[in-house]
Amino acid sequence: MTGRKWTELFFLDEAVAMAAGHRPCGYCRRADYRRFVDAWWAATGKKPSAKMMDSSLHQARIIKGTRQQKRHQMSADALPNGAMILWDVVPHLIWDDAILPYTPDGYGLPRPRPRHEQAEVLTPAPIIAVLSAGYAPARHRTSDL
Secondary structure (H helix, E strand, C coil): CCCCCCCCCCCCHHHHHHHHCCCCCCCHHHHHHHHHHHHHHHHCCCCHHHHHHHHHHHHHCCCCCCCCEEEEEEHHCCCCCEEEEEEEEEEEEEEEEEEEEECCCCCCCCCCCCCCCCCEEECCCCHHHHHCCCCCCCCCCCCCC
């Protein structure tokens, strides 16, 4: 680690990073960061600062007093592209009408998106709102349908 005001984190792609509760870096991914801020603003009606987003994301991703991830339930039909769910005990990426099983090396073959069923959502609620407002995360090449 460099000791700067940020932590270098490495994920398969942006959708996985967002499922872990992280946003684009305002320094090294400035254009994506600005798109993310605009989508957050559209979703909430408030223009956010980096500090405010980080605080909100931390509260939404960790169960207080533990190091456990917060999860929530939503209808799989209502989830935006880029959301990650736990389906059949495997993390999956939602994209269009498919879910793609995640592995550290890439995504597996697509399966049909569940219809009219509740899904355990890994992506924190504030990021679900940002994705619903139109932010499209960068995806690993194995997710191309």
